[in-house]
Amino acid sequence: MGFRSQFEGLTQLAERWRFAADFYMVYSREAFPAESPWPAPVPDAQPVESPETLEERFQLVERFKESFGSPLPFLVDGLDDRMVADYDAYPFRLYALTPEGQVAVTSDKGAAGFKATLGRVDAWLGGRFDRPESLDR
Amino acid sequence: MPWYTTTPPTRPGSLFTLTAAAALGWISLTGAAWAESTPKTLPPGCFADCADGLSSENDRGPAAGSPAPAFEAWLLDADGHAESRSLADLLDGRPVILAFGSYT
Numbered sequence: 001m002g003f004r005s006q007f008e009g010l011t012q013l014a015e016r017w018r019f020a021a022d023f024y025m026v027y028s029r030e031a032f033p034a035e036s037p038w039p040a041p042v043p044d045a046q047p048v049e050s051p052e053t054l055e056e057r058f059q060l061v062e063r064f065k066e067s068f069g070s071p072l073p074f075l076v077d078g079l080d081d082r083m084v085a086d087y088d089a090y091p092f093r094l095y096a097l098t099p100e101g102q103v104a105v106t107s108d109k110g111a112a113g114f115k116a117t118l119g120r121v122d123a124w125l126g127g128r129f130d131r132p133e134s135l136d137r
Numbered sequence: 138m139p140w141y142t143t144t145p146p147t148r149p150g151s152l153f154t155l156t157a158a159a160a161l162g163w164i165s166l167t168g169a170a171w172a173e174s175t176p177k178t179l180p181p182g183c184f185a186d187c188a189d190g191l192s193s194e195n196d197r198g199p200a201a202g203s204p205a206p207a208f209e210a211w212l213l214d215a216d217g218h219a220e221s222r223s224l225a226d227l228l229d230g231r232p233v234i235l236a237f238g239s240y241t
Contacts, residue, residue, distance in 0.1 A: 006238070007238070010236050013234075014234070020231065020232070021231055021232040021233070021234055022227065022229070022231050022232070022233050022234070023234045023236065024212075024227070024233065024234065024235055024236065025236050025238060026210070026235050026236060026237045026238070027238070027239065027240075028237065028239070029239065030239045030240065030241050031238075031239045031241050032239075032241035033241060039241065040241040042240055042241060048240055048241050054211070058211070058213060058217065058219060060240055061213055061240075062213075062217055063240060064239075064240040067240070072236070073212060073213070073214075074212070074213045075210040075211065075212055075213075075222065075235075076210060076211040076212075076213060076219065077210055078209070078210070078211075082208070083206075083208040083210055084237060086199075086206035086208065087198050087199065087206060087235070087237065088196055088197040088198035089198060089235075089237035090237070091237075091238070091239060092237060092238045092239075093198065093236075093237045094234070094235070094236050094237070095198075095199075095205070095234070095235040095237075096232060096233075096234050096235075097205045097224075097228070097232060097233040097234070097235065098232060099228055099229075099230050099231055099232060099233075100228070101204055101205050101224060101225075101228050102202060102203065102204060102205065103199045103200065103201050103202065103203055103204070103205050104201060104232070105201060106198060106199070106200065106201055108196075109196070109198075114236075114238075121234060125232065128232070
């Protein structure tokens, strides 16, 4: 349940293609915060309240990075959640963009769509670049 | 005298039935109250299946082949320092993968 179940697959994909593409985590609203009807447990076992200031968002991202051991860079949406709204990406979503700024691959929203699209992004990148042999073995 | 030494109810099933009925009633009332107070347009922390269902009915995200929406966001570096970055800043001759998610 929740995003962390997808995170390992994402980081593996990012590691596989880091020579060819730039991966970013985009942090916006919390999906299952403590004040919601279904708060989700997190690795550090501390309640996660929805941040109310940008500084609180930055601090929560630091918790996220530390708990997940994330190697990915993070983009943090503004408090108006404009980016997540424009991409209709709440609670989870994956996009692959061409170097020219076109959408190449998009997932459905949610955990199932995210997981299914990891393979499509892998295939799309594989069609543009030679796969790294060392990771194919 | 400890409570467990008293005479058990003559119909132990009835106590269980009452307790279960009360629990079900509480769950039903709580769920109904939450549903009434919750906006229908955004899931306030819904399960993934709920979000998946919404996407197929009301997807406002950019489709494949269309321009990616421009944005300004804060890029956090390894030291926790934040700098504003636009989509144009990130498109540096390489594909860009955006993974939207949250800690929970």
